[in-house]
Amino acid sequence: MEQLDRCNDADRAWVTEAIRKVEADANRSADTHLLPFPLPPSWGIDLYLKDESVHPTGSLKHRLARSLFLYGLCNGWIGPRSTIVEASSGSTAISEAYFARMLGLPFVAVMPAETSPEKIAQIEFHGGKPHLVRDPAAVVVEARWLAEDLGGHFMDQFTYAERATDWRGNNNIAESIFAQLALERHPIPHWIVVGAGTGGTSATIGRYVRFQRHRTKVCVVDPENSAFYPAWCTGDWTTSTGRGSMIEGIGRPTVEPSFQPSVVDRMIQVPDAASLAVMRIASELLGRRVGGSTGTNLWGAFALIAELRRTGQQGSVVTLLCDSGERYTDSYFSADWLARHGLDLAPHLARARHFLAAGDWPADD
Template sequence: MDQLDRCDEDARAWVRDAIALVEADANRSADTHLLPFPLPADWGVDLYLKDESSHPTGSLKHRLARSLFLYALCNGWIGPGTTVVEASSGSTAVSEAYFARMLGLPFIAVMPARTSPEKVSLIEFQGGKCHLVEDPTTVSATARDLARDLGGHFMDQFTYAERATDWRGNNNIAESIYAQLALERHPIPAWVVVGAGTGGTSATIGRYARYQRFPTKLCVVDPEGSAFWPAYVSGNFDLSTGTGSRIEGIGRPRVEASFQPAVVDRMVAVPDAASLAAMRAGSAVVGRRLGGSTGTNLWGAFGLIASMLATGRQGSVVTLICDGGERYADTYYSDEWVAGQGLDLAPHRAVIDRFLLDGTWP
């Protein structure tokens, strides 16, 4: 009888121990806070911010990185000494570098050259190396080629984000949101607002709401230069913009495999100046700096709340603090940088100030 046995007991034992390390890290970490965003009580609409910046690596991507590592380990794609390579605009790379260092693995992040210096420093602090490319549309292809040449593993967040996370529950972000809302006056949110980078978070939340038979609707906000919005409008999901997003962590030049448009109830295109204006306005309200993608989320949430008020509807809206603004001190919080990008925040800030005053929206 012919037989071929490829089992390496030492490698299997290493994978078992690696999974235990990743799981132990999750067990040590408390859940992230759900923070109320102050709005007039008589509006009857409550806004909550799920603070993903409190993860050990400071962003929403910590959840994704953990799931991707577990997925790759259980699939046999990562073993002792495997070089892990990722295509990332920054935050995913910071989180993956954290887990790679935990497991004693080399890590390389392939990123657009314009990624903020603060994020590059964070990746290097976690023991990773950065491979910068000028053309942001070539990041994934470059990462795939680099992993092949090194005999490593390309993590490929844009393909595997939606399948690496258990959308039915198992402590995912959607399950956490609903559990934390249980004692609020509107425990089932009318809307959840998120951006899309990989599309994994929107897929998880949209699927979970349907699985639990909740009436919650999902709104995806999309920055300038991203393909998700024009693809959703046109129905052409092969569409490519050929440009990268100025708002780090969300937006893609093409529609990625993890993006699931059928679970999205509404999409909103958000100008970059509006994202930064909302980021700064939100920071003033919560008393600490928020990241650019959080500003995109807030702009979408404010518009939805104004629509609810205009139609006399009460309820709750949830969105995310994706990361902290400390990573963008030299970019989004720099007036010189903003001016150099040709962005005028003032008209959008006026819209936000009016909304926070009387709940109206243009």
């Protein structure tokens, strides 16, 4: 890690200007939209998607990257000669490459070898250098070693995500959601549903709703092979699956330091095939392609809405549209890719379509 000379006026001036540039990016970017998802009005339940795909780098991770850069700059960890290194499944790396180029810093993204080609191309477009590793569980260790070898700064999103964002406000995603809901018929949602990659988003939202004394609960949806859900069930936070998640951007083989289970009210495990089935249905209904993690989010939201209906409640549920499905043309939207991975979407498509038609959630077989 580059150590800045605190008596070096030139370095301090560079940091001051870098912070201005990063904050200017937030200032000139309009807030993301809150989109209604089509459900029958007679249900009395509204579902909203916070569309994070419209950020300049196309995903929810733009917020995280901006926060991590500000955190590193204000802590004196990033300076004018820093090489930035990150461990990522792709989207965080794209966003960090964008900010690194903005500041004139080299950037290296350590990622699983199976990261979608579209994401790799986007990292390179923003001036970053991909460093691919065969074992998805090894990306953090490899990134840490690489940063040490290069004398650079390891951003370490999995450790710092929950502390780099100001959860009390300051235009975080939770504050934005509640401001945008203010004029809706159910302005305080029953549930906010998110996935966990670092755990930073669920930590921010969970803390914010408590700080604001809202009744809203937080549900974390977790894909197959991720450690968060089994650790939640057993209370063993040392749980390790030893496998990476097929749904890019969420799920981890170990429970990361940024995940704060005490502010999560519920967890739902979602089969990979279910995530990709609902991804397709949402893409049809919205008229645009969405990514796999959005499918994961919606599967959990559908289950919770069916539960609200079963208990005679009305209200609203919010989840995230994390990124565009255009990043997954050659993977999640490819029939050949699905066949290679042995994924059968048919039963999950049927279950989700039944929900959208009837409003109830069929029991597991």
